[in-house]
Amino acid sequence: MSLLPDSEPVATAPSRWERLRERALSSRVGLPLLVAALMMLLLWWWRPLLLIPGTQNLVMQGGDPYLRALMRTISASESNVLRPYHVLHGSSFVWSLDSHPNRCESISRGPNRGNCSTAAGRYQLLNSTWTALSLRYHPDRVPGETEDSSLSFQPVYQDMVVYAWLADPREWRTDFSSQLRQGKVQTVLRRLSSTWTSLGYGIESNSMSRELPGIYKRVLREELVLAGEPLED
Structure with missing residues (x-):
């Protein structure tokens, strides 16, 4: 049994591939949400013209x-x-x-x-x-x-x-x-x-x-x- 203190894991910077993947994932989720929010805002603003x-x-x-x-x-x-x-x-x-x-x-x-x-x-x-x-x-x-x-x-x-x-x-x-x-x-x-x-x-x-x-x-x-x-x- 080792008496040495447990060593903390060394933080490593995300690789370029990981950064690209995270950016793509966030844009894939965030962009549709932004578009949906804008459409809801426009529907609320123009609801009389669109609905009646x-x-x-x-x-x-x-x-x-x-x-x-x-x-x-x-x-x-x-x-x-x-x-x-x-x-x-x-x-x-x-x-x-x-x-x-x-x-x-x-x-x-x-x-x-x-x-x-x-x-x-x-x-x-x-x-x-x-x-x-x-x-x-x-x-x-x-x-x-x-x-x-x-x-x-x-x-x-x-x-x-x-x-x-x-x-x-x-x-x-x-x-x-x-x-x-x-x-x-x-x-x-x-x-x-x-x-x-x-x-x-x-x-x-x-x-x-x-x-x-x-x-x-x-x-x-x-x-x-x-x-x-x-x-x-």
């Missing part, structure tokens, strides 16, 4: 944040796609928005199955509805004209016409802005459900209909921040 693209910001600038939030809520149900201003009924798309597309697309389900619809754009307006509204609210309309199918259907005009329509208390015999400021979101959605049947009280509710009051509250906060108004509790 219909709530994307309006092209039109300015206006009452409560009505703007209402418009974004309507399109979450009516045109929940990445290009809502270009979508037709049935989810096909058009490139040109020089005027209302006026294409009658087949209705494949619901109470109107077998018919066709000219609904188009972010707010899924029929050609006849757009014609009537644009003659009253389009900024390029000619006063006194009773027919004009050439008025632009570009995104900013879709927003402007629908905004002016919703803001007109004579049209609805109620003030939507005031009701929304009082928190009566469901009252407003119910009133509008005869025009946009997917809002939860019409004949064609969809998977988004039940989510609309919550969606409205979220986008309203965004609109209030943009407008510099106090946030609701």
